[in-house]
Amino acid sequence: MDIPFDQDTICAIATPPGEGGIGIVRMSGPRAHSICETLFHPRYGSFPLRSHRLYYGWIKDPHTHTTVDEVLVSHMAAPRTYTREDMVEINCHSGYAVLQRILELVLRAGARMAEPGEFTRRAFLNGRIDLSQAEAIADVIQSRCEKSLEVAGRHLEGALGNKVQQWQESLLQLEAETEAFLDFSEDLHGDDGESSPQRSAIMRELLEALKAAIQESERGRVLREGLTLALVGKPNAGKSSLLNALVGRDRAIVTHFPGTTRDVIEDSFILSGVQVRILDTAGIRHGPGTIESLGIERTLSSVQQADVVLWLMDQSRPLDDQDDLVHQCIGHKVHRILLNKKDLEPRMTSQEVEERYHPSSPPLPLSTFHREDLERLRHLLAREFVQKPLEGFESMIVPNVRQGACLREAHEALEKAARLMDGEGFGELIILELERARKKLDEILGGGEDEDVLDRIFSQFCIGK
Ligand SMILES: Nc1nc2c(ncn2[C@@H]2O[C@H](COP(=O)(O)OP(=O)(O)OP(=O)(O)O)[C@@H](O)[C@H]2O)c(=O)[nH]1
Ligand SMILES: [Mg+2]
Numbered sequence: 001m002d003i004p005f006d007q008d009t010i011c012a013i014a015t016p017p018g019e020g021g022i023g024i025v026r027m028s029g030p031r032a033h034s035i036c037e038t039l040f041h042p043r044y045g046s047f048p049l050r051s052h053r054l055y056y057g058w059i060k061d062p063h064t065h066t067t068v069d070e071v072l073v074s075h076m077a078a079p080r081t082y083t084r085e086d087m088v089e090i091n092c093h094s095g096y097a098v099l100q101r102i103l104e105l106v107l108r109a110g111a112r113m114a115e116p117g118e119f120t121r122r123a124f125l126n127g128r129i130d131l132s133q134a135e136a137i138a139d140v141i142q143s144r145c146e147k148s149l150e151v152a153g154r155h156l157e158g159a160l161g162n163k164v165q166q167w168q169e170s171l172l173q174l175e176a177e178t179e180a181f182l183d184f185s186e187d188l189h190g191d192d193g194e195s196s197p198q199r200s201a202i203m204r205e206l207l208e209a210l211k212a213a214i215q216e217s218e219r220g221r222v223l224r225e226g227l228t229l230a231l232v233g234k235p236n237a238g239k240s241s242l243l244n245a246l247v248g249r250d251r252a253i254v255t256h257f258p259g260t261t262r263d264v265i266e267d268s269f270i271l272s273g274v275q276v277r278i279l280d281t282a283g284i285r286h287g288p289g290t291i292e293s294l295g296i297e298r299t300l301s302s303v304q305q306a307d308v309v310l311w312l313m314d315q316s317r318p319l320d321d322q323d324d325l326v327h328q329c330i331g332h333k334v335h336r337i338l339l340n341k342k343d344l345e346p347r348m349t350s351q352e353v354e355e356r357y358h359p360s361s362p363p364l365p366l367s368t369f370h371r372e373d374l375e376r377l378r379h380l381l382a383r384e385f386v387q388k389p390l391e392g393f394e395s396m397i398v399p400n401v402r403q404g405a406c407l408r409e410a411h412e413a414l415e416k417a418a419r420l421m422d423g424e425g426f427g428e429l430i431i432l433e434l435e436r437a438r439k440k441l442d443e444i445l446g447g448g449e450d451e452d453v454l455d456r457i458f459s460q461f462c463i464g465k
Contacts, residue, residue, distance in 0.1 A: 010114035011106045013099050014464035023094030025102045032088040035109040038062050051077035069098050084126035117461030131446030132160045138460050147273035148223050151398050159397045164441050171438045182427035210411040217404030219389045226275035230306035234322050235259045235283025237312040238340040241368040243280040252280050262295040272382035284326045309335035316344035337363040403444050410440035
């Protein structure tokens with residue numbers, strides 16, 4: 001039997017797999033309460049369960065009458081629920097068998113398994129949240145650091161949605177003014193098609209606001225995706241030692257033999273509230289054997305992936321043509337030179353390095369053995385690559401990639417409209433561009449969004465959310 005989407009009742013285990021304190025089976029849809037009635041036996045009170053109250057009792061198999069688990073059940077009547085539909089949550093003991101058994105009983109009583117993200121999708125389709133808030137829910141769940149959680153929290157409150165609505169209102173006002181202006185200039189045929197001062201002001205403000213949001217989306221990528229650092233240099237420069245020091249454990253093997261690291265080693269740490277992915281690579285040198293040259297290929301691919309390359313030099317050895325080779329490999333990327341092993345007798349100077357490679361900032365001397373040096377490095381990285389890019393962000397409403405693309409298209413349409421306004425009349429064309437801008441903004445909130453986009457967004461969620 002095909003039940004229409006808005007009438008079937010979905011269910012899922014909402015807690016992560018594995019043993020734990022409690023597990024939750026949740027249901028959403030018009031039959032949630034009646035399905036609950038077939039299996040739940042409250043210790044106090046009786047059916048119908050009152051909304052938004054917690055009931056203590058037992059889940060029993062309706063066929064065999066055996067008790068499955070001791071539970072707490074809540075029934076939340078529509079519309080004050082996560083999905084805006086009737087919902088039931090069964091809090092049971094969290095073990096694989098008990099959760100599966102309860103889920104099976106719920107399914108047998110007429111619910112169907114939820115797709116990934118389907119609870120949230122219903123919240124969106126039923127108008128409780130806009131698409132930017134739905135995306136924020138996934139971001140909150142997936143956040144691995146404080147800063148990205150902060151941004152997700154703002155989106156969840158609807159901060160981006162509110163802004164978009166304001167912009168849409170301004171656009172409507174612009175459209176109305178343009179229409180009025182069109183009628184007016186028809187009456188006064190021959191008048192110069194000059195824009196009214198008010199229209200120009202609204203237009204200018206909107207263009208600026210959209211531009212700022214687009215910049216936040218680009219520069220704020222570090223908040224959403226974190227930062228990728230690659231440690232690169234000649235063999236034995238101390239790359240793996242630095243990796244271990246930064247992540248705070250012995251992740252990579254360190255020996256005094258050059259060529260210890262043959263493959264890329266990846267780990268992560270938190271810097272100024274942001275997740276940093278760090279790649280330790282095989283040392284770059286001339287004419288290595290096959291295994292090493294494969295390793296070096298991977299080094300180059302790590303360089304490609306990195307936002308920032310840390311080029312380690314062993315300052316107890318003189319510069320040579322292998323340093324030139326490293327420079328060839330990384331010169332095109334944003335990089336910082338670190339002069340390692342400053343505790344040893346120096347055989348090169350900072351000045352020599354600067355004269356030879358002209359780095360954009362002076363090399364930083366350090367020793368991976370010295371805690372203060374590592375702190376200084378951390379501080380420098382945080383300042384330059386996390387805090388600086390985020391400076392001047394007004395609202396910290398960092399739009400994600402999809403939202404950024406919608407903003408860019410809206411901005412483009414608006415710029416066209418502005419050019420048309422500055423030029424001769426073409427009133428209908430101006431209105432078309434303004435409408436296009438408004439439609440693009442609407443897509444941020446999920447208006448007119450096609451199924452494919454929704455599928456892509458909601459498939460990132462887990463089942464049960
Ligand atoms: N004196 C001194 N030795 C260091 C320092 N940092 C690392 N070393 C030593 O340098 C040697 C090489 O260190 P690694 O971290 O393995 O160097 P690497 O760049 O990863 O080397 P490969 O993996 O071979 O490319 C080890 O013996 C380290 O203990 C330092 O600041 N001072
Ligand atoms: Mg190494």
